[in-house]
Amino acid sequence: MLCNGCQNWRRNWYYQYELNGAYVNCIAEFLYLVFSLRGFSRLFGRRIKNNSYWYDQLYQPTHSVHTTAPSESAPSSHAENRLRLIAQPLTQEAFAEFGDVIDSVGHTPMLINDGMTERYHALARVETGGPEGEALINLFFAKPYALPMRLFSMERHPLGSQAFVPLDARPFLVVVAPKSEQLVPADIRAFVATGNQGVNYRSGVWHHSLIAPDEAARFLVVDRGGPGNNCDVVEFDRQLEVVLEYPR
Amino acid sequence: MLCNGCQNWRRNWYYQYELNGAYVNCIAEFLYLVFSLRGFSRLFGRRIKNNSYWYDQLYQPTHSVHTTAPSESAPSSHAENRLRLIAQPLTQEAFAEFGDVIDSVGHTPMLINDGMTERYHALARVETGGPEGEALINLFFAKPYALPMRLFSMERHPLGSQAFVPLDARPFLVVVAPKSEQLVPADIRAFVATGNQGVNYRSGVWHHSLIAPDEAARFLVVDRGGPGNNCDVVEFDRQLEVVLEYPR
Structure with a gap:
């Protein structure tokens, strides 16, 4: 099974469907409902993640999960271990570091198809991490988050880029941090993409999972499929409260 | 310069902008306006295409242009050399031969991102024709055609797939013919994609350029960049009148 982006162990119950068919999936859905309380599932998730046959079976390749150390969690400018992210308008300049x-x-189109089409060429390039990788086209349907919201983790794809383009012309929120071995919370940036803007995260760039504010929304996603571990997740230290605000 | 999809010689005047800057582009635009009558430009285009230094300079890699022979142009079921294409609803089954x-x-999503996102995984795979190719993400802004319309040519990309996904939730028309060395007009099929459907043409599949009916529309396009000739154009024999109808 391909790496399909970052999911934590709870979500991976669902992969049983592909591996073992509907019967196991039913059991998994039941267990998911029973154990879906956040604290318990997190505890249980850690155990499974480290020890279980299931985890490796259900989610290949496995994640690397880091937890930010308290000493590096809180940027000095924020008292009481609280990091407040206020989403800024998305521009190519501000986002250049991330993708x-x-x-x-800001781009000049080529006129093609007997003058009937403007082509804005190569606005993003898909990174597939070598000859074993391939570019996949997927649809993501996102449920809305209520803002402001607390963030608990971020992820990165070391082998490939990942692009999100809104299909419902609705704004969405983008939370990123520079490519680095360890995520530095003080370096996290938040942006608001208009409904006419997509983003392409360069491989290795830390980012939060998809955040649709207010309303459910559909996205076209272009990312990398193929063998190898293409997903690392870092969870924020629980003493650091990371809050995302969406000014309107 | 990369191959940016199929254009005929008239459109390629515009590439002078990239190669020679604004001055030559101004001359090109003037010439384009002067010679834009279809018959004259077609004649002139042939000459340029075969002989001119300009053509090779302006459009790398060059196109292969075929013209369907009269003997194979007219399907036997259509009298008077007229081929009438009535666009049908687009389904995965009907389109499977083409992409x-x-x-x-019809797809079961994976639940990811703590249950907040449904991922419809790998609905299409991008073909990039070997290690020298890469997947590009582009925007196409299409001007509308009035339907019914006469079609004059089709194209194919031998080295890569090409995906079109509507960003304005408006229907568009898809005209395709099976992968084969010579396009057989009798095998051409026409479909209506709803505003929630995209298509991915497999490499080598003959297709008409983008057709937005009624209104201008934006599309996300994922296709192949890299060296090599990735575009063949076939022009229908002028004695064959190919007409596309959009039933509503």
């Missing part, structure tokens, strides 16, 4: 903004603004 | 339909319908 591409997929947007016609 | 993928990018649509959630």
Whole structure:
């Protein structure tokens, strides 16, 4: 089974469907409901993640999960271990460190198809991490989050880029941190993408999972499939409260 | 310069902008306006295509252009050399010969991101024709055609797939013919994609360029960049009138 982006162990119950069919999936869904309380599932998740046959079976390749150390968690400018992220307008300049903004603004199109089509060429390039990787086209349907929201983790894909393009012309929120071995919370940036902007996270760039504010939304996602571990997750230290705000 | 999809010689005047800057582009735009009558430009285009230094300079790699022979142009079921294409609803089954339909319908999602996102995984795979190719993400802004319309040519990309996903939730028309060395007009099929459906043409599949009916529309396009000739164009024999109808 391919690496399908980052999920934690709870979500991976669902992969049983592909591996073992509907019967095991039913049991998994039942267990998911029973154990879905956050604290318990987190505890249980750790145990499974480290020891269980199931985990390796259900989610290949496995994740690397780091936890930020308390000493590096809290940026000095924020008292009481609270990091407040206020999402800023997304621009190519501000986002250049993290990847591409997929947007016609600021680009000159080529006129093709007998003058009937403007082509905004190569706004983003898909990184697939060598000859074993391939580019996949997927749809993501996101449930909405209520903002402000607390963030608990971020993820990165060391082998491939990942692009998100909104299909419902609704804004979405982008939370990123520079490519580095250890995520530094003080370096996290938050942006608001308009409904006409997509983003392409370069491989290795830390990012939060998809955040649709207010309403459910559909996205086209282009990312990397193929063998190898293409997902690391870092959970914030629980003493650091990371809060995302969406100014409107 | 990369191959940016199929364009005929008239469109390629615009590439001078990249190669020679704004001055030459101005001349090109003037010439384009002067010679934009279809018959004259077609004649002129042939000459340029075969002989001119400009053509090779302006459009690398060059196209292979075929013209369907009269003997194979007219399907026997259509009298008077007229081929009438009535666009049918797009389904994965009907389109399987040509590529993928990018649509959630009929697929079971994976639940990821703490249950907040449904992932419809690998609805299409990007073909990049070997290690020298890469997947590109582009935006296409299409001007509308009035339907019914006469079609004059089709194209194929021998080295890569090409996906179109509507960003304005508006239907568009898809005209395709099976992968084969010579396009057989009798095998052409036409489909209507809903505003929630994208398509991914497999490499080598003959297809018409983007057709947005009624209104201008934006598309996300994922295709192949890299060296090599990735575009062949075939022009229908002028004695064959190919007409596309969009029943509503």
